[in-house]
Amino acid sequence: MFIINWFQHTRRRTVLFCLFVFVSFVACKQTKKVIFDPTDLSILVRNDLGTPQQGAQVRMYNDVNAYLNSKNNGAEEGFVEKAFTDAAGLVTFTDLNTDKEYYFLVTYRDRVRFADLDNFDEGFKFSKYLSKGVNTNAEIHLKPANSIVGFYVPSSLAGYLPVQFYVDNDSIGSIAETVSSVSGPSQTGLLSFRFAQGKKKWMAKSSQGCIWYGEVNVLPTESFSPTPLQENCNAGSVSFYVGQESLNQLPIEITFSPSDKIGTLYNTSSVPTTCFYPNTVTAARPIGKYTYTATYKRTNCVITDTITITKASCRIVKLPSCQ
Incomplete structure (x- = not known):
């Protein structure tokens, strides 16, 4: 369920609208403070038990094709912004364009219950209901994957x-x-x-x-x-990472070919001691030589290099700073 609440204030009265994505209206009791600039969207994410979910990944899209590609194919790309919910299950996106339509994919990996939670079966579109100078609240409910x-x-x-x-x-x-x-x-x-x-x-x-x-x-x-x-x-592994000097160049997409995407680095890392180290991207492949491409999204810099993967090995590769 994706419920969007917003207020518009005039001199004489306050009108409260509650919009359900599937065009049904419900009553709301809470009040909201008007923020005149910038236009913000605050989202509360709840899990299937109804409690606020900390650490859920929220990806915001402004292109429906990019949204559908991510939803249907599991591709984590094409979004305009990504954030994680705080301890209260909240995340806020700022400076939104009131003329655009926004789409949201929310996921959380529950390792205790061995299940991915997401909103793939629920409402996903926030369609041109942002008003300049109004802070909007939204709520997204997650369900276990099928x-x-x-x-x-x-x-x-x-x-x-x-x-x-x-x-x-x-x-x-x-x-x-x-x-x-x-x-x-x-x-x-x-x-x-x-x-x-x-x-x-x-x-x-x-x-x-x-x-x-x-x-x-x-x-x-x-x-x-x-x-x-x-x-x-008969396979080995390779793990890619970047140091603190590359912080302003993230994210960095790494591929072996257009059809063989390894992953995307979003954070810097200390020197990994093994593959699958936090904030690294790791790939396992059959033994052999591979040419990888690293694309630095912020600087439009692209580097390529060749590595050799050997059986039962872990190759650590630090990507250089690329302006």
Whole structure:
């Protein structure tokens, strides 16, 4: 549910409007202070339990095609601004253009409940209801994703346990036992996770150094996709990062090719001690030579270089400052 409340004040009266995205009207009791400049939008994000959600990622788009690409394909690109909710579940966007339409994707990875929460099935568009000099409040409710992916380690790979799993450069958990056959998502030995729809790149690393990787297309409907590790773990990994000197050049998009996007750096990092280090972008690939491209969005600078990935390795690459 996406409820937008706003006030307009005249000399004689105060008119309170509450707009429901699907063009239904409801009554509101609260009052609001008018802010004359700039035009701001404050969003309160609640999870499926109804409580304010801290740490939810809120992406704002002003182009419907970029919004749909991110929603349907899981591409984290094309947004005009990204922010995270505070301890009260709030995030504020400022200096908004009253003539534009804004679209919002909100996601939160709940590692305790092994589920992505999002607003993909709810209202998403804030359409030209901003008025100059008026502070607008909005509320977005999240729901658990529909599709479940169940990772597991076959009995033939028992010697590689335990295995740590990563999805989109984010650690989601580990597996410490094997599975001979799969009966359902709640089966013991499976690492089952509800993911938001779109293509998800996953990687796994064993305690013996073996590395696997793959991609799963997560459907928007209720589904379960058992995903086993394969016998061949002939892969290595590479991790990219930037230092504090590149802070004003972020974000930086890194690709191996137009169809093989590794990820985007949004923060600087200290020197990583391993792959999947915080604020780095990591990719696992078969052994071989690869040419990567790093595109610095703020400075329009582009660099390319070649790296070699070896079996069960972790290559650390620091990207230079690029003005």
